Amino acid sequence: MEAKVIQKLQLSTWIDSEKIGRKPIRNVGFSQGFRDPKRGQVLISSQLQPGRSSSNWHRKVSLEVSCSYNNFPASVLESGKYHATFDERLILKNKSLEIEPYLKGRCIYLVGMMGSGKTTVGKILSEVLGYSFQDCDTLVEQEVGEVSVAEIFKLYGEDFFRDKETEALRELSLMHRLVVSTGGGAVVRPINWKYMHKGISVWLDVPLEALAQRIVAVGTDSRPLLHNESGDAYTKTFMRLTALFEERGDAYANANARVSLENIAAKLGRRDVSDLSPAAITIEALEQIEGFLKNEDGLRAAF
Numbered sequence: 001m002e003a004k005v006i007q008k009l010q011l012s013t014w015i016d017s018e019k020i021g022r023k024p025i026r027n028v029g030f031s032q033g034f035r036d037p038k039r040g041q042v043l044i045s046s047q048l049q050p051g052r053s054s055s056n057w058h059r060k061v062s063l064e065v066s067c068s069y070n071n072f073p074a075s076v077l078e079s080g081k082y083h084a085t086f087d088e089r090l091i092l093k094n095k096s097l098e099i100e101p102y103l104k105g106r107c108i109y110l111v112g113m114m115g116s117g118k119t120t121v122g123k124i125l126s127e128v129l130g131y132s133f134q135d136c137d138t139l140v141e142q143e144v145g146e147v148s149v150a151e152i153f154k155l156y157g158e159d160f161f162r163d164k165e166t167e168a169l170r171e172l173s174l175m176h177r178l179v180v181s182t183g184g185g186a187v188v189r190p191i192n193w194k195y196m197h198k199g200i201s202v203w204l205d206v207p208l209e210a211l212a213q214r215i216v217a218v219g220t221d222s223r224p225l226l227h228n229e230s231g232d233a234y235t236k237t238f239m240r241l242t243a244l245f246e247e248r249g250d251a252y253a254n255a256n257a258r259v260s261l262e263n264i265a266a267k268l269g270r271r272d273v274s275d276l277s278p279a280a281i282t283i284e285a286l287e288q289i290e291g292f293l294k295n296e297d298g299l300r301a302a303f
């Protein structure tokens with residue numbers, strides 16, 4: 001996909017023609033451009049125009065930055081639901097270009113509680129890195145025969161689902177250049193970590209209150225572990241998530257990198273983590289992956 005974004009900045013300054021030591025000519029201008037096909041184009045132009053008095057000339061300087069990227073992250077970010085700013089898109093593209101060679105084709109596994117944004121962030125991450133996106137739950141559904149996760153739980157039970165999930169992760173561990181959205185419970189079995197550690201794992205750490213709000217907004221039908229409760233939807237969901245997190249919190253911490261929404265909110269000066277866009281969360285994910293890669297390099301150099 002190609003997208004073109006142009007931003008213009010115009011600066012004006014008064015200059016004294018005596019000081020530049022020559023008789024001004026009307027509309028003297030120059031322009032200078034440089035191109036880097038990967039990163040876009042910057043065009044600087046300057047123009048002299050006569051001012052009100054004969055010795056005063058007005059210098060107009062324009063700076064035009066245009067970006068034309070192949071595979072620019074537009075499809076998810078322009079889907080309407082989660083708009084990303086020009087700056088966010090530029091940072092996403094530049095950060096991913098920076099770190100992509102150091103990934104050496106390794107897959108990225110997103111782990112985290114149900115509703116933490118693994119699918120949403122995973123799709124953006126895969127686009128900016130030029131990776132493919134794969135949802136582990138979808139692989140299990142296809143393997144069992146196009147039935148939903150909720151139906152698999154109902155028909156065959158959780159243990160059966162977990163076995164299929166482990167099998168799917170084993171298959172994914174043989175692949176390259178994928179961003180994988182794992183199911184919220186994939187972290188519990190140690191064997192799954194053996195497979196996920198073939199790539200780089202990233203924990204999306206979202207406060208449980210925000211998770212409960214998101215899940216209640218879309219309903220619990222597709223999430224069988226939350227679906228049995230009756231009563232006030234928010235309270236029941238929150239309580240169930242709390243119990244699950246108590247069992248799993250330590251397991252999420254096995255991930256190579258952690259993306260804490262509370263930390264992002266503090267950095268950006270936001271009071272509520274619900275105000276954080278998927279783009280902002282993806283930027284933090286890239287930064288945390290970069291931190292892991294640098295550490296990994298440092299450790300290798302030390303031995």
Ligand SMILES: Nc1ncnc2c1ncn2[C@@H]1O[C@H](COP(=O)(O)OP(=O)(O)O)[C@@H](O)[C@H]1O
Nearest residue numbers: 113114115116117118119120214218276277278
């Ligand atoms: N940053 C965000 N802000 C608000 N809602 C979000 C955000 N990220 C995801 N969501 C919403 O939360 C729900 C769960 O997100 P999803 O990506 O499916 O999570 P997971 O794959 O971890 O279960 C979806 O309805 C999604 O649109």
Ligand SMILES: O=C(O)C1=C[C@@H](OP(=O)(O)O)[C@@H](O)[C@H](O)C1
Nearest residue numbers: 113114115137183184185223224
């Ligand atoms: O937390 C869990 O145990 C589960 C999370 C779900 O995936 P999401 O995290 O994508 O909702 C899905 O794998 C299944 O319902 C079990």
